[in-house]
Amino acid sequence: MSLIRLILELLHVKKGMILLYALNTVILILASYIFYGVNDILYPLGVSAFLLLVYLGISAVRLNTFTGRLAAARTSPHLDVDDTDVADRLIFGTMNEIHDGYNSRIYQLGSSVKERNSLFSQWIHNMKVSVSIIDLAAESGSAEALRDIREENGKLTQSLEECLNMLRLEDFSRDYRPEKVNLHRLVTKAVNARKRDFIYMGVYPKIAVDEQVEVYTDGKWCGSMLEQVLSNAIKYSHKGGTVTVVSQMNEAGVLLTVGDEGIGIDPEDVPRVFEPFFTGKNGRDYRSATGIGLYMVKYTADKLGHSVRLDSQRGAGTQVTFTFSAK
Structure with a gap:
């Protein structure tokens, strides 16, 4: 994240805290003037501004670290989690669980597609063999050839039914x-x-x-x-x-x-x-x-x-x- 964007993000995130801090500083200065007659406001303003800058600096470092880890989480399959940090454990621990779930699902889908492609390739091969046998038998025209044609036609019918059943099984939950x-x-x-x-x-x-x-x-x-x-x-x-x-x-x-x-x-x-x-x-x-x-x-x-x-x-x-x- 660029420095300018980091500063803008920090000011946006901490705007409520900054306003509250500024209001608190004004109240302290007014109280000092009314009750103690203190006319010098430069010193309390300087101390207040210094403390605010320290606070914003620490917050900027934490925000930069957090956004860096978020960027890494987009591609990393697993993130190291600081168990001593509650926010870190809740946020990045949950992200690890999500990553693991999606990776498992992707692997299952990949395996399913690979297996299905293998099945359909074998079905197509079996049907091509039957078609070739039918072509050869048709040229003969003998009684034995007709028996071969009927047998291979039965195989084709069975293969087509199995293909249709497999396609329906892919969407089983809607047809159950x-x-x-x-x-x-x-x-x-x-x-x-x-x-x-x-x-x-x-x-x-x-x-x-x-x-x-x-x-x-x-x-x-x-x-x-x-x-x-x-x-x-x-x-x-x-x-x-x-x-x-x-x-x-x-x-x-x-x-x-x-x-x-x-x-x-x-x-x-x-x-x-x-x-x-x-x-x-x-x-x-x-x-x-x-x-x-x-x-x-x-x-x-x-x-x-x-x-x-x-x-x-x-x-x-x-x-x-x-x-x-x-x-």
Whole structure:
């Protein structure tokens, strides 16, 4: 801060104190003249002016130090705080907390944007592969080519739906309505939504959910999670197998388990199933796997405040368990 600006700022800040000091000096001089007959006013004026200049000088130094620290606070991620100075601790301590909060938020946003860009890049790559296969199959025109076209068209549809869901998840708070939901009706609706998949794959659903149980969730988003888990259970089940949906209560809340009797997952792949685009060994054996479904299930469950756990054994099937709050 320049000297002239510092002086002007100081006079502006201390104008009330200066006026009060000047008034006090005048009263003292008048009192000395009236009660003691003192006619010499130069001495008390000189002493008063000297004390005022000393006070203003000390205030100017403090103001200059304070404005310098404020200027540093604009760019510094963290400021040293004098704990012995109450004003310093309150002002700059609060500014440090604000800095830390904004830095944390910026880091989270940066990570979110980076992750989203990675997801969309992979989606675009997957869709380009499908488009290329469709082009090649269309040139052939055989019955096998038509099957390939239908399969790749299904992948494109699935990828587009996942993209739209991800975009909606970015603005989750505006599209979220927590309410008390009947769990049996929620499960039945999700199973009916996958009825065609059950029929096509020759897999049978079995629902063992208490019809009286209610949980707090968002019906639409929770239904989307259940449909995704059911889709996976159907996809990796053997023909004639059963997909079971069971509920139970414990001290943690309401547990809902979707289990199948399918091929299961290798032990080394289980810890990574909720990572984006991770497909593991099953993904190499089943080309339709995208590795995004369970990632979105975990993401949605976290947003809804539910927990989700996956247990699996190769050749014995997979169980996905959600924990809901009943209060």
